[in-house]
């Protein structure tokens with residue numbers, strides 16, 4: 001089957017969905033005062049049409065879009081209907097946000113392929129068909145030349161087209177775009193709107209917000225919906241704009257861009273005409289272009305009659321440009337893959353990302369090795385020399401603090417960096433948040449294990465700790481658990497605070513955890529209240545676990561050099577007693593750290609979910 005025939009088949013598959021909203025109002029709470037953003041507006045965005053939402057800055061364009069897509073639900077009143085049935089908008093809409101967010105480590109082709117895998121099950125379409133579909137979309141959206149370019153290196157216009165291509169993969173019936181031309185030059189803007197027009201011609205409902213379009217771009221839209229001061233001040237075709245404004249006494253100067261003049265009028269540059277414009281905009285006749293004879297036919301007809309007549313005249317959707325519809329069989333239903341398959345795909349994506357970003361892999365590993373060697377050289381034989389046992393405990397504290405800090409800080413930045421991508425992808429039903437979160441947990445945990453094991457093995461050997469497999473294993477387990485716990489806290493702080501505040505709070509918390517660890521001030525020297533606080537510090541449990549791993553379980557006497565008269569810490573039990581850890585329980589400490597890390601990771605998920613809803 002050729003691309004063209006595939007395209008033709010699928011064209012019929014786009015289910016036409018009109019969006020109707022009635023008496024839509026939206027209020028927000030601003031310092032205990034309710035502010036009305038949208039004041040009972042009504043309108044219809046038809047399938048097969050490209051609609052522009054225009055208006056002055058702060059008029060409520062993005063608010064309207066967020067409400068229609070289902071992104072905003074709080075404070076909204078009124079009726080919204082998608083097609084014949086009151087379907088939940090989120091399920092059928094695609095929302096292309098103003099900024100284009102991609103994983104910059106992937107090429108355009110890889111990004112498209114992964115999106116296709118995440119959106120379409122293998123039963124609906126095999127790999128060959130998916131590749132064909134991608135080829136077709138890239139070709140039509142003029143992205144074929146950039147197939148091997150990393151998404152982060154694309155130009156603004158190419159990024160926008162990639163965003164559109166990604167959402168076209170599963171052929172959505174309704175597409176919302178927030179300011180798709182912002183940041184583009186006039187030619188790229190015109191190309192983008194032309195592309196949207198072609199998509200609309202295939203039966204989709206396409207709605208976008210736009211600021212100051214050129215007269216050419218303005219004429220490419222089928223419908224214009226103007227908002228000012230929360231009211232609809234025009235709903236009609238671009239062609240009718242001048243005529244419409246005339247009815248309220250606003251004469252557009254010759255050679256003036258009608259879009260500019262319309263915006264100047266609603267901006268109040270020629271006086272406040274908001275009420276007159278809102279009243280005139282209710283007439284349905286502006287929504288249809290009619291020829292010179294028709295006004296006489298329209299005389300004496302009411303709104304409903306005009307709408308019916310024009311509807312019958314409108315007939316089918318015109319096909320102006322070549323089909324953009326993906327080349328997949330219309331006879332097949334396209335289903336999303338099961339969530340476990342998406343999990344698998346996301347794990348793959350996280351892995352590739354991890355290995356391509358050398359700063360989080362090779363650089364971090366090299367730094368871990370260098371620091372372990374440096375600390376090993378600094379503490380020397382502290383593990384086997386009875387005169388250096390205080391220093392030995394100091395080295396354990398350093399290990400914990402080092403692993404804690406170097407893991408918590410990157411964890412803190414992980415989600416803030418990715419939140420826009422997650423928001424876009426979860427909103428457009430690429431996967432569920434819990435699937436993504438699980439994938440990050442599954443991929444990050446082995447990395448933490450490998451990094452902490454590398455660091456601790458070098459440090460363990462260089463500081464001459466007991467050469468016993470059980471002690472080494474317990475020491476290592478502690479290091480691994482404290483590292484994963486640090487990642488949990490970092491991720492949690494990253495979901496609550498912005499990176500600057502998170503870094504500050506994270507550093508302060510680490511300082512206190514260190515103070516309460518039981519080395520800088522002994523646990524036995526703390527007041528009972530302070531000792532209670534120490535139970536909150538994961539570093540306290542980690543230090544105690546490391547001390548128990550090395551000194552408990554009947555460790556023999558520690559070597560005391562011949563030239564030293566008295567070695568206080570010759571017996572391991574003396575070390576345990578002196579630091580108030582003789583009653584410590586290794587298993588319990590590990591369990592508590594597990595509980596702490598589970599709490600951090602669980603709370604981080606809840607906070608992330610809340611953040612995405614906000």
Ligand SMILES: Nc1ncnc2c1ncn2[C@@H]1O[C@H](COP(=O)(O)OP(=O)(O)OP(=O)(O)O)[C@@H](O)[C@H]1O
Nearest residue numbers: 028029030037055056057058059060061062063064
């Ligand atoms: N959650 C909110 N809390 C307080 N005010 C809000 C909230 N959401 C929107 N607003 C206010 O509502 C008004 C409309 O905002 P909106 O972002 O919809 O405008 P806009 O027309 O898209 O503007 P622009 O073209 O500048 O993007 C603005 O005055 C904005 O400050």
